[in-house]
Amino acid sequence: MSEPIIELQEVFKTFGRIVALNGVSAEIIQGEFFSLLGPSGCGKTTLLRAIAGFEDPDSGNIRIDGRDMTGVEANRRPTNMVFQNYAIFPHMTVAGNVGFGLTRKKLGTTETMRLIDEALRMVSLEGFQERDARTLSGGQKQRVALARALILRPKVLLLDEPLSALDRKLREQMQSELRNLQRAVGITFVLVTHDQEEALTMSDRVAIMFDGSIVQISTPEELYTAPANLQVAEFIGSMNFLRATVGRATSQGTEVEVEGLGKLIMASESVKPHSAGDNVSAGIRPEMLTVLFDEEAGTARVAEGQIADRSYYGDMTYYAVRLEGTEQTVTVSMRNTANRPILPLGSRVRINWNADSIVLF
Amino acid sequence: MMRGGFRFLTAYVAAYLLFLYAPVLLLPIFAFNDSRVVAFPLQGFTLDWFRLLLETEPLHAATRNSLIVASVAAFLSTAMGLCAARAATRHSFAGKKGIMGLIMVPLVLPEIIVGVSLLVVILQAGFNLNLWSIILGHVLICTPFCTVILSTAFSNLDRNLEEAAIDLGETKLTTFRRVILPLVMPGIMASILIAFTISLDEFIIAFFLSGTETTLPVYIWSQLRFPARLPSVMALGTVLLAISLILLVSAEYLRRRASDRSAAANAGGNF
Numbered sequence: 084m085s086e087p088i089i090e091l092q093e094v095f096k097t098f099g100r101i102v103a104l105n106g107v108s109a110e111i112i113q114g115e116f117f118s119l120l121g122p123s124g125c126g127k128t129t130l131l132r133a134i135a136g137f138e139d140p141d142s143g144n145i146r147i148d149g150r151d152m153t154g155v156e157a158n159r160r161p162t163n164m165v166f167q168n169y170a171i172f173p174h175m176t177v178a179g180n181v182g183f184g185l186t187r188k189k190l191g192t193t194e195t196m197r198l199i200d201e202a203l204r205m206v207s208l209e210g211f212q213e214r215d216a217r218t219l220s221g222g223q224k225q226r227v228a229l230a231r232a233l234i235l236r237p238k239v240l241l242l243d244e245p246l247s248a249l250d251r252k253l254r255e256q257m258q259s260e261l262r263n264l265q266r267a268v269g270i271t272f273v274l275v276t277h278d279q280e281e282a283l284t285m286s287d288r289v290a291i292m293f294d295g296s297i298v299q300i301s302t303p304e305e306l307y308t309a310p311a312n313l314q315v316a317e318f319i320g321s322m323n324f325l326r327a328t329v330g331r332a333t334s335q336g337t338e339v340e341v342e343g344l345g346k347l348i349m350a351s352e353s354v355k356p357h358s359a360g361d362n363v364s365a366g367i368r369p370e371m372l373t374v375l376f377d378e379e380a381g382t383a384r385v386a387e388g389q390i391a392d393r394s395y396y397g398d399m400t401y402y403a404v405r406l407e408g409t410e411q412t413v414t415v416s417m418r419n420t421a422n423r424p425i426l427p428l429g430s431r432v433r434i435n436w437n438a439d440s441i442v443l444f
Numbered sequence: 445m446m447r448g449g450f451r452f453l454t455a456y457v458a459a460y461l462l463f464l465y466a467p468v469l470l471l472p473i474f475a476f477n478d479s480r481v482v483a484f485p486l487q488g489f490t491l492d493w494f495r496l497l498l499e500t501e502p503l504h505a506a507t508r509n510s511l512i513v514a515s516v517a518a519f520l521s522t523a524m525g526l527c528a529a530r531a532a533t534r535h536s537f538a539g540k541k542g543i544m545g546l547i548m549v550p551l552v553l554p555e556i557i558v559g560v561s562l563l564v565v566i567l568q569a570g571f572n573l574n575l576w577s578i579i580l581g582h583v584l585i586c587t588p589f590c591t592v593i594l595s596t597a598f599s600n601l602d603r604n605l606e607e608a609a610i611d612l613g614e615t616k617l618t619t620f621r622r623v624i625l626p627l628v629m630p631g632i633m634a635s636i637l638i639a640f641t642i643s644l645d646e647f648i649i650a651f652f653l654s655g656t657e658t659t660l661p662v663y664i665w666s667q668l669r670f671p672a673r674l675p676s677v678m679a680l681g682t683v684l685l686a687i688s689l690i691l692l693v694s695a696e697y698l699r700r701r702a703s704d705r706s707a708a709a710n711a712g713g714n715f
């Protein structure tokens with residue numbers, strides 16, 4: 084693992100009685116694409132602004148590139164920011180905006196122009212130099228904001244929900260462009276978002292924030308398959324939760340009795356820290372459950388049920404299946420393929436699962 | 445019933461507008477009327493009264509004084525309004541509402557009270573009455589207008605623009621110069637023009653606070669005692685009317701441009 088570029092130690096910040104940051108500790112690694120993901124009001128913007136130098140933490144410590152940032156003004160930090168509304172200077176041209184931060188470097192006209200051209204090429208806005216910034220579309224403003232920040236070669240680029248104002252199509256396009264740009268320049272990106280899909284698709288690592296605290300930092304895959312707690316599991320994607328009881332440990336693994344699914348053996352490792360007799364919650368994602376069609380061979384692990392509800396999404400169908408002998412309903416998602424019919428409500432089905440994909444809370 | 449009410453309203457509006465603008469329209473009519481008596485029927489066209497204006501030496505002095513007073517007062521009250529507006533829109537401090545309220549009070553204070561009380565203070569303090577005492581009074585009554593105009597300009601300004609400038613390495617001071625000032629400049633110009641116009645035609649305070657040197661309105665008032673000078677006063681009034689109109693229209697134009705600008709700035713996210 085390479086060097087941390089940002090180190091956060093027990094950062095606290097309150098606004099009157101509101102605790103915006105409740106002891107945030109994290110390390111962000113040099114060159115990674117790092118996302119801060121959490122529901123509205125959890126303190127993402129506050130944390131980003133504390134890193135940028137626009138909020139002074141009440142206590143705790145922020146180090147960037149090994150330097151303690153306490154008392155260092157925003158204009159002296161090796162960070163640059165892309166604001167949510169882009170904050171493009173309306174009284175300047177595109178070149179004026181992009182070259183804004185170069186002015187105080189006194190590079191001379193030719194060098195400045197060259198850097199502006201280069202930065203605009205980087206965000207695919209060649210030839211926009213003399214355009215009035217007010218006449219740009221949202222996506223173009225976004226690119227100008229990126230170029231304006233990246234031209235200064237910051238150690239860290241901070242982005243506060245940069246894509247939330249764009250329409251869906253443009254947003255998806257910008258997601259991959261942003262990702263490619265980050266790889267190309269090799270600068271550490273810290274992205275704030277409340278859109279989990281965005282965080283999962285773009286990031287090397289994601290930090291999940293709730294109520295001013297980071298509850299999990301991990302890769303997108305880990306976050307999805309091994310959420311640290313129930314709250315994270317509920318927040319990321321969708322998940323079925325079934326009542327379960329931990330049984331005894333055997334040589335193959337630990338027995339777990341799951342309501343509606345019956346007794347199954349789980350790797351002892353994934354049962355930790357629960358022990359025999361504990362009442363727990365077993366979480367399983369809809370795509371980890373499968374509806375078995377008649378021609379598909381059954382396996383040992385099946386449960387019987389009846390389709391209580393159905394949502395059709397074109398490529399996918401979501402079934403709500405009431406499990407036999409319980410009041411428990413689970414959601415099962417099925418990819419729609421040529422040989423799979425869309426099952427009608429009330430059909431009796433068998434469902435199948437993989438014990439490895441069950442997470443206990 | 446309806447029809448009668450409608451006719452009455454139309455007549456009312458017509459009478460109202462006539463009452464409001466007829467005197468103003470009479471000004472240019474008599475300014476070009478070839479008679480010493482300000483009365484109908486009109487006697488023919490002349491430019492004599494305007495020519496007379498050019499030859500009246502004390503009038504020139506009064507005009508010069510008025511221009512000096514209005515310029516200095518406009519500049520000072522805009523500078524003060526700038527500080528007040530900035531403080532009001534960006535910072536929160538104890539007693540902010542009260543202080544902002546106090547700045548606005550001269551807006552509703554009878555000018556005669558402002559004039560008399562300033563006169564007492566200046567004389568008690570042992571100062572002489574001169575153009576500066578008039579400027580002082582005018583700054584007092586112009587500052588609320590400037591503060592209101594500039595507060596609008598500042599509150600339309602996106603706060604993120606300032607932070608963006610600081611983020612890009614600028615200091616508070618250079619941010620003000622490179623970002624804030626250019627964006628509120630139309631507001632500043634509007635404020636200067638409004639203050640200039642207010643000061644230019646202010647009479648009561650200027651009357652109380654002028655020493656040996658007077659401003660144009662005070663001079664006009666002194667001329668009204670001589671009926672023979674009335675037509676040339678009308679000519680002077682016409683000139684002033686034209687100037688005021690031009691200033692007000694420019695101020696309004698600039699104010700609209702200011703809000704257009706900040707609107708464009710705010711439109712960043714939600715295009």
Ligand SMILES: Nc1ncnc2c1ncn2[C@@H]1O[C@H](COP(=O)(O)OP(=O)(O)OP(=O)(O)O)[C@@H](O)[C@H]1O
Pocket residue numbers: 098101102103121122123124125126127128129130277
């Ligand atoms: N300047 C401020 N004054 C008072 N309270 C503030 C201030 N800034 C943030 N807060 C409060 O701190 C908490 C965290 O705010 P923050 O803006 O960091 O949330 P967020 O995670 O960015 O939310 P969102 O996704 O809605 O942008 C919120 O309760 C918010 O109301």
Ligand SMILES: [Mg+2]
Pocket residue numbers: 127128129
């Ligand atoms: Mg936010």
